[in-house]
Amino acid sequence: MAYPEDALADDEELVLHRHPHWKALVGPALVFVLVTAAAGFAGGLVQRHVEGAGTTVGLVAVAAVWLALVVWRSLVPFVRWNTTHFIVTDRRVLVREGIVTHRGIDIPLARVSNVQFRHGIVDRLLRTGTLVVVAASDDPLEFDDIPQVERVHSLLYREVMDATDRREPPWRPTAGPGSADDVDRPQGRR
Numbered sequence: 577m578a579y580p581e582d583a584l585a586d587d588e589e590l591v592l593h594r595h596p597h598w599k600a601l602v603g604p605a606l607v608f609v610l611v612t613a614a615a616g617f618a619g620g621l622v623q624r625h626v627e628g629a630g631t632t633v634g635l636v637a638v639a640a641v642w643l644a645l646v647v648w649r650s651l652v653p654f655v656r657w658n659t660t661h662f663i664v665t666d667r668r669v670l671v672r673e674g675i676v677t678h679r680g681i682d683i684p685l686a687r688v689s690n691v692q693f694r695h696g697i698v699d700r701l702l703r704t705g706t707l708v709v710v711a712a713s714d715d716p717l718e719f720d721d722i723p724q725v726e727r728v729h730s731l732l733y734r735e736v737m738d739a740t741d742r743r744e745p746p747w748r749p750t751a752g753p754g755s756a757d758d759v760d761r762p763q764g765r766r
Contacts, residue, residue, distance in 0.1 A: 592728065593662075594722060595658065595661065597704035600653070600721050601657055604651075604654055607650050611645045611649070611650075622638060656674075660673040662722060664732055664735060666738070669688070683711050684739075690710035690716075691733045691736060693729040695725055703724050703725075706725070707719045707722045707725055
């Protein structure tokens with residue numbers, strides 16, 4: 577079974593699974609292109625101006641710097657993007673992120689009191705934004721770069737309302753003999 581299905585309970589249903597929006601990868605892709613171009617230029621300079629064994633040492637040094645920068649500024653952000661998950665089930669909202677150390681949060685839908693979104697002009701053009709989930713008695717949790725944030729907002733709101741409808745409040749009295757209504761009424765009147 578693949579992730580996130582293996583993180584769900586037996587009778588829990590997956591409603592939505594998203595990674596952050598692809599705009600989070602624009603910077604790392606740009607860094608890759610620029611660092612590769614700079615490494616190619618530096619390699620050309622080394623071959624042109626250095627002779628003998630110095631050429632090999634210079635090219636290895638350029639390649640090492642290129643590799644370090646690509647891993648640090650391109651590969652790590654891509655893996656971080658790929659290992660960040662925003663999941664909605666019929667019972668909860670899950671967020672999982674991390675490469676070596678994992679971080680996660682689970683919010684039961686029954687505790688969600690408010691769902692909001694916001695996005696600026698660029699986010700609207702890219703169809704992304706920030707989703708804000710307010711759980712009972714907690715600070716608002718903000719999830720950035722959610723793809724199709726308006727659609728996710730609507731879906732999450734519907735799931736919260738469905739979860740609220742399924743839940744029977746423990747404080748609601750039931751009608752009938754022996755109920756709380758009978759205790760408050762005088763005996764002669766029914």
